[in-house]
Amino acid sequence: MTLSNQTKSLIEKYTNLGYQIIIGNNRDLPRRNKWQGYECVRLCLTNSKNHGWPIRTVWAVKPTINQ
Numbered sequence: 560m561t562l563s564n565q566t567k568s569l570i571e572k573y574t575n576l577g578y579q580i581i582i583g584n585n586r587d588l589p590r591r592n593k594w595q596g597y598e599c600v601r602l603c604l605t606n607s608k609n610h611g612w613p614i615r616t617v618w619a620v621k622p623t624i625n626q
Contacts, residue, residue, distance in 0.1 A: 566603045566617060573600065573619035581618045588618050598623050 562570070570580050578600070581588070589599040603617040 562603070562617070569602045570617065570619075573602065576621075578619035578621045581620055582615065583618075584613055584616055585618075586613045586616050588616070588620075594620060596623055597621060 574580060580602075585591070586604065588594055588601075589597075597620045600619040601616065602619055603615070604613055605615040606612065607614045
């Protein structure tokens, strides 16, 4: 898997801020029930050349703090 330098720097930045990095193909991650209590930031979205649907999405997730 090859990531651009911009994506690598974003991953490093958000990791230092306490986020967990998730690399997969779920473009609707924040709408899933499992991730409702998390702050989700999409760092990268890569679409397929053949069919146009996402083949890789990079997310930074961190639990929200309830006050």
